Amino acid sequence: MCGIVGAIADRDVVPVLIEGLKRLEYRGYDSSGIAVLDQARLRRVRRTGRVSEMAAAAAEEGFAARLGIGHTRWATHGGVTEANAHPHISQGVALVHNGIIENHEAKREELRALGYTFESQTDTEVIAHLIHHHLQQGHDLLAALQVTVKELTGAYALAVISQAEPERLVVARMGCPLLVGVGEGEQFVASDVSAIVQATRQVIFLEEGDTAELRREGVRVFDEHGAQVERPVHVSDVSLASLELGPYRHxxxxxxxxxxxxxxxxxxxxxxxxxxxxxxxxxxxxxxxxxxxxxxxxxxxxxxxxxxxxxxxxxxxxxxxxxxxxxxxxxxxxxxxxxxxxxxxxxxxxxxxxxxxxxxxxxxxxxxxxxxxxxxxxxxxxxxxxxxxxxxxxxxxxxxxxxxxxxxxxxxxxxxxxxxxxxxxxxxxxxxxxxxxxxxxxxxVQHALNLEPQIMAWAERFATHQNALFLGRGLHYPIALEGALKLKEISYIHAEAYPAGELKHGPLALVDASMPVVVIAPNDRLLEKVKSNMQEVRARGGELFVFTDQDSQFTESEGVHLMRTPRHVGVLSPIVHTIPVQLLAYHTALARGTDVDKPRNLAKSVTVE
Missing domain, CATH: 3.40.50.10490 (Glucose-6-phosphate isomerase like protein; domain 1)
Structure with a gap:
């Protein structure tokens, strides 16, 4: 879900933050923002929509700084509004947060009693106010963060900066991924290594309950008890090429x-x-x-x-x-x-x-x-x-x-x-x-990929429908489930999967000429059973789209369309038959004009309940 990136350096970190957020877009989000300390002045820009819109606003306002944090948000508490977007600020303290704070309502009431007002509907703003409150009690930024997280119930990855302490960035982790990137005279934080791989490959994976302080000259990590600890530095093998689109559309x-x-x-x-x-x-x-x-x-x-x-x-x-x-x-x-x-x-x-x-x-x-x-x-x-x-x-x-x-x-x-x-x-x-x-x-699998041109023709027909059924038996029933999931999550067509033998126990009532039925029918011991189930569909006027093997005895006819993958590959057949249902979902989504890589309401890494 949400993404975090932060940096402290002797160079302008705004390009690092923007590039990092762009590389985190795949995780799913609906708003984004950055907060930076520019000559001890805290500045923030937030936008709903794509990172590019927020980046354009930052450029127009002349953002440049040597310390900053950024975030892509996937809405949980509160709607998709600029006020709910991160970073959140409390009187000179800026913070970004992944996760969910379960006791935020109780803490909100405590903070209101202390005179704090709230501008958003988020659980995150509670954390920013708590940190500011503990700063007011005499703690420095790191100590204020460490005291604050002990009051929180739930999951979090946090990155915090303060106008009063422009030489450090502090972070904390519990239940949500967070790592530190180690550079020469510059340090980074991110929820995913892809956000900072353009700046460093040296990373420290924070453990549950860890907090850390990042200064230009180095990093200090503390365990859940506040004791300083050494966490190993790993060299990431994520390649920049793997993060680039290359010749593909998506x-x-x-x-x-x-x-x-x-x-x-x-x-x-x-x-x-x-x-x-x-x-x-x-x-x-x-x-x-x-x-x-x-x-x-x-x-x-x-x-x-x-x-x-x-x-x-x-x-x-x-x-x-x-x-x-x-x-x-x-x-x-x-x-x-x-x-x-x-x-x-x-x-x-x-x-x-x-x-x-x-x-x-x-x-x-x-x-x-x-x-x-x-x-x-x-x-x-x-x-x-x-x-x-x-x-x-x-x-x-x-x-x-x-x-x-x-x-x-x-x-x-x-x-x-x-x-x-x-x-x-x-x-x-x-x-x-x-x-x-x-x-x-x-x-x-490569032979199955070669079916893409024929699958594109099927996809054009699927794109006009609002519902679909997927059928499979035995080893291939889970592949039918996966095919239905792929179709609905990126094309927004309602799709369900059933064991083919269950068709007559209820789902057959849905079958008519407007209901396409996808069948995974390899040449295995259940093939004859699947053929009988297909006849049940044809008898009700249903249109069949059948993925089978070269060596199966099928004949294409009116209302029965065949796509033949390579010869049956035995127990590994589910892997091969996954390819055509993936391609069918992809090209159907393409035909319907949906956002294939970033389907609505979904995220890549689900780090909240």
């Missing part, structure tokens, strides 16, 4: 086409090893995974659908029971915990709040063994997990996840085979066969 299109490379990179370690060693998941993974008796997967959104696919693999190949739950539901129910079950969390960003809180809850229930599948090294969820395997998808900018999803599936399949080996369900011959299938996977 980042989503770029990232769809990057999937053969992303899958090759993700599978490289196993292919180089000539098999599926447990060490893919950590040095002690063999010992941990050999002793588990089941798997509990926790995830949200697209990652949840990856988990649903993995359940079929884990139970069929590894012979272990597997349950999959939406993290935001799991964390609020009285769940049964088996300490011999492995808890697997899946998150593209590694900062998904519901998934992080679900992991904490699982541990509190007695789960001992945890594994994180993530795309961002050193993010919060991997750091909180016993085992970890990183997808190597590279930076994913488009809000609708594409290459993160398919690489998650690739890692989950590797986990399945490792579990199968350790539990005596996968022998050497089967392992070699699975490895061979993985070698061909990037090529099969």
């Amino acid at each position: 980042f989503m299109q770029k990232e769809i086409h990057e999937q053969p490379r992303a899958l090759s990179d993700t599978l490289e370690a196993a292919i180089d090893a000539g098999g599926f060693p447990a060490e893919l998941f950590g040095a002690n993974a063999a010992e941990v995974l050999r002793g588990i008796e089941g798997v509990q997967i926790l995830a949200c959104g697209t990652s949840y659908y990856a988990g649903l696919t993995a359940r079929y693999w884990i139970e069929a190949i590894a012979g272990l029971p597997c349950s999959v739950e939406i993290a935001s539901e799991y964390r609020y129910r009285a769940a049964y915990a088996n300490p011999k079950h492995l808890v697997v969390t899946i998150s593209q960003s590694g900062e998904t709040l519901d998934t992080m809180e679900a992991l904490k809850y699982a541990k509190s229930l007695g789960h001992k063994h945890t594994l994180s599948i993530c795309n961002v090294p050193e993010s919060a969820i991997p750091r909180a997990s016993e085992l970890v395997c990183y997808t190597r998808a590279g930076a994913e900018i488009g809000v609708a996840s594409t290459k993160a999803f398919t690489t998650q599936l690739a890692v989950l399949f590797q986990l399945t085979v490792v579990l199968g080996k350790l539990h005596g369900k996968v022998d050497a011959a089967q392992e070699a066969d699975y490895l061979e299938q993985m070698r061909f996977l990037p090529g099969s």
